[in-house]
Amino acid sequence: MKILVPIKRVVDFNVKIHVKSNGSGVDLANVKMSINPFDEIAVEEAIRLKESGKASEVIIVTIGPEKAQEQIRSAMAMGADRGILVKTDAPIDLAGVEPLAVAKTLKALIEKEKPDLVIMGKQSIDDDFSQTGQMLAALLGWAQGTFASKLDINDGKIHVTREIDGGLETLELSSPAIITTDLRLNEPRYAKLPDIMKAKKKQLDIIEPPDLGVDYTPRLEIISVNEPPVRKGGIKVDSVDALIDKLRNEAKVI
Amino acid sequence: MSILILAEHDNKTIKSATLNTIGAASQIGGDIHVLVAGANCDAVAQEAAQIAGVTKVIKADAASLEHPIAENIAPILVDLASNYSHILAPATTFGKNILPRAAALLDTQQISDIIAVESADTFKRPVYAGNAIATVKSSDAIKLITVRGTTFDAAATSGGSASIEDYNAPEATNLTTFVKAELSVSERPELTAAKIVVSGGRGVGSEENFAIIEKLADKLGAAIGASRAAVDAGYVPNDYQVGQTGKIVAPDLYIAIGISGAIQHLAGMKGSKTIVAINKDADAPIFAIADYGLVADLFDAVPELTEKL
Ligand SMILES: Cc1cc2nc3c(=O)[nH]c(=O)nc-3n(C[C@H](O)[C@H](O)[C@H](O)COP(=O)(O)OP(=O)(O)OC[C@H]3O[C@@H](n4cnc5c(N)ncnc54)[C@H](O)[C@@H]3O)c2cc1C
Numbered sequence: 003m004k005i006l007v008p009i010k011r012v013v014d015f016n017v018k019i020h021v022k023s024n025g026s027g028v029d030l031a032n033v034k035m036s037i038n039p040f041d042e043i044a045v046e047e048a049i050r051l052k053e054s055g056k057a058s059e060v061i062i063v064t065i066g067p068e069k070a071q072e073q074i075r076s077a078m079a080m081g082a083d084r085g086i087l088v089k090t091d092a093p094i095d096l097a098g099v100e101p102l103a104v105a106k107t108l109k110a111l112i113e114k115e116k117p118d119l120v121i122m123g124k125q126s127i128d129d130d131f132s133q134t135g136q137m138l139a140a141l142l143g144w145a146q147g148t149f150a151s152k153l154d155i156n157d158g159k160i161h162v163t164r165e166i167d168g169g170l171e172t173l174e175l176s177s178p179a180i181i182t183t184d185l186r187l188n189e190p191r192y193a194k195l196p197d198i199m200k201a202k203k204k205q206l207d208i209i210e211p212p213d214l215g216v217d218y219t220p221r222l223e224i225i226s227v228n229e230p231p232v233r234k235g236g237i238k239v240d241s242v243d244a245l246i247d248k249l250r251n252e253a254k255v256i
Numbered sequence: 257m258s259i260l261i262l263a264e265h266d267n268k269t270i271k272s273a274t275l276n277t278i279g280a281a282s283q284i285g286g287d288i289h290v291l292v293a294g295a296n297c298d299a300v301a302q303e304a305a306q307i308a309g310v311t312k313v314i315k316a317d318a319a320s321l322e323h324p325i326a327e328n329i330a331p332i333l334v335d336l337a338s339n340y341s342h343i344l345a346p347a348t349t350f351g352k353n354i355l356p357r358a359a360a361l362l363d364t365q366q367i368s369d370i371i372a373v374e375s376a377d378t379f380k381r382p383v384y385a386g387n388a389i390a391t392v393k394s395s396d397a398i399k400l401i402t403v404r405g406t407t408f409d410a411a412a413t414s415g416g417s418a419s420i421e422d423y424n425a426p427e428a429t430n431l432t433t434f435v436k437a438e439l440s441v442s443e444r445p446e447l448t449a450a451k452i453v454v455s456g457g458r459g460v461g462s463e464e465n466f467a468i469i470e471k472l473a474d475k476l477g478a479a480i481g482a483s484r485a486a487v488d489a490g491y492v493p494n495d496y497q498v499g500q501t502g503k504i505v506a507p508d509l510y511i512a513i514g515i516s517g518a519i520q521h522l523a524g525m526k527g528s529k530t531i532v533a534i535n536k537d538a539d540a541p542i543f544a545i546a547d548y549g550l551v552a553d554l555f556d557a558v559p560e561l562t563e564k565l
Contacts, residue, residue, distance in 0.1 A: 013384070015520070018387070018519070019384050019387050019388065021387075021388045028383075028384060028388055040501075095383075096383060096390060100365050101356070101365065101366070102359070102360060102363070102364070102365045102366075105360055124501075125501060127384070127385065127500070127501075128383065128384055129383050130368065130369065130381075130382065130383050130384070130385070130500070131366075131368045132352050132356075132368060132369075133356035133359070133366055133368060134356075135356075136326065136352075136353065136354075136355075136356035136357045136360070137356050137357070137359065137360035138360075139326075139327075139357060140330065140356070140357040140358075140359075140360035140361050141360050141361075143431075144431070145327060145431035145432045146326055146327065146353075146357065146432070147432075148326075148349075148352070148353050149349060149352075149353070151494065161435065164349075165349070165494045165495070166349040166350070166437075166495070167348050167349045167350065167448075167495055167503065168437070168439040168440060168495060169437065169438050169439040169440045169493060169494075169495050170437065170438045170439075170493075170494070171323075171434075171436070171437045171438075172434075172435040172436045172437070173325070173432050173433065173434060173435060174432070174433045174434075174435050175431065175432050176430060176431050176432070184494075184501075185484060185487075185488065185501065186487070186488065186494060220365075221364070221365035221394060221395050221396050222365055222367065222392040222393065222394055222395075223392065223393040223394075223395065224390055224391070224392055225378060225391040225392065225393055226390075226391045227383070227388050227389070227390045227391075228388065228389050228391070229387075229388065229389075230382070230386055230387065230388065230389050233526055233531075233545045235543065235544045235545055235546065235547075235549075236531075236546055236547035236548055236549070237547075237548065237549070238538075238543070238548075238549045238550070238551060239548050239549070239550050240550075241550075242550070242552075242557055242560045242561050242564060243564070245532065245548055245550050245561065246561070246564055246565065248548050249509070249530070249532070249548070253509070253529075253530040253547065253548075255452070255508045255509040255529070255530050256452075256476065256509065256565065
């Protein structure tokens with residue numbers, strides 16, 4: 003079984019971002035970039051399937067700038083076999099390469115690579131769209147198992163347990179399928195130094211979007227990007243009694 | 257302009273997020289139709305027909321639609337799409353799962369999780385865990401949109417008298433089959449619709465200790481929420497998670513107990529009217545946004561609060 007894992011280069015989840023004062027977007031100069039956390043979970047899941055003998059190859063793909071090779075190398079250091087960068091200078095967080103265009107790019111790659119399974123993050127923490135996996139499944143006519151917290155693959159049967167608003171749901175998917183990961187699926191490993199060295203020698207191909215025939219013209223125009231209204235902090239109370247008094251008589255919420 | 261709403265329901269009743277989605281639709285303006293896709297879902301269709309502002313209910317009633325499987329519902333939306341300027345669904349795990357599948361089939365770039373309607377083609381949506389708000393204008397012929405329930409008023413459940421039209425659902429695909437669901441059962445109010453939410457974090461320490469949170473919640477008639485850390489540690493089920501990648505809540509009162517206030521958590525609750533934080537670390541970031549902060553050990557303060565209320 004061949005597994006494709008699409009990943010995205012995003013601002014590290016610990017970074018406090020700044021909105022540009024001209025309202026055009028978020029300032030990404032000199033901030034720490036990482037693999038989107040949900041995608042890291044996807045990489046981990048694919049590697050575990052390989053380690054358990056169920057998968058033969060794990061291929062990483064990302065769409066992004068030249069520098070996104072760093073994230074591919076990180077995924078390879080975790081254990082992925084090879085990588086593909088679809089290089090673009092268009093922004094990938096906002097006002098650039100949108101989920102539909104990403105899904106079309108991935109579809110074109112999948113037609114070449116013919117994986118049996120795609121595992122990807124449920125959402126990227128920059129644009130927060132939560133669409134790409136579902137869109138890719140639609141374009142391919144494949145089954146989708148979104149927001150996965152458990153994945154069982156036995157005798158060609160895919161069982162996916164999904165985190166839904168009411169609890170958990172288990173679906174059986176026909177193969178090939180798209181899985182999108184939720185937080186509880188696994189805890190990604192840290193790459194060890196020798197593996198980081200080894201990853202530098204793994205195959206990484208770079209291709210350009212026109213090679214795949216996909217148009218990256220955005221459908222959504224960003225009119226502006228603004229700071230959210232700031233919530234000003236309140237006061238500290240010094241006792242439970244004082245808290246009850248405030249809630250009853252000032253906020254009037256109890 | 258006509259707007260189609262994809263209703264979320266359990267074949268018995270409509271989920272409240274659907275009402276907020278209809279609230280958003282009425283701000284866009286135009287005829288509002290509701291698609292009820294389910295099995296033996298006539299009661300839901302009847303209920304939808306009563307909602308204020310709804311002029312038509314389309315009922316797709318088939319055994320294959322008993323569970324909301326995206327692979328079976330998206331083709332219905334695609335089939336109906338040409339009659340509509342907008343298709344809206346709640347930004348719940350239900351809507352988030354299905355709508356992008358329909359959007360891709362319609363070659364449309366969906367607009368996720370809108371918090372405001374500026375005009376028929378321009379909307380506001382949070383990005384970067386709500387640390388920035390993007391105003392986006394869509395150039396697609398049909399707009400597919402998921403709606404954040406907490407920022408739109410719910411449509412009234414009565415006052416409408418829509419017609420109900422039957423729709424023959426196409427045969428189910430064999431791509432995906434339902435195996436089982438393990439749903440949380442609770443007497444407490446639904447987390448995203450509750451007036452008061454009491455949430456516990458890693459500081460609560462264990463599943464057993466969560467009883468402290470439950471007692472306070474029961475005293476207040478509140479729903480229970482949690483941070484990711486509390487869910488990951490197994491103190492509570494996944495559907496309690498509040499945050500960027502969990503549920504978005506905006507109750508009148510949110511009480512955060514043993515929660516540090518990571519941006520991903522704040523993204524899910526900072527729209528609450530009044531926020532209380534109980535934390536033993538006076539420097540915890542949660543205090544920066546709390547209206548009332550109590551620096552205390554939760555194992556003393558919470559039982560005392562429960563008792564004195
Ligand atoms: C991709 C991604 C998505 C995420 N999505 C979410 C999300 O949706 N929701 C979410 O919540 N998090 C999310 N997180 C996790 C988030 O970054 C934090 O790790 C998490 O919110 C921390 O939970 P916590 O506040 O309970 O734990 P901690 O940060 O460990 O805080 C525990 C707090 O408890 C206090 N405490 C301890 N003991 C006591 C005591 N006896 N009395 C009083 N106070 C005490 C401590 O002072 C501390 O402030 C996400 C992270 C990532 C990477």
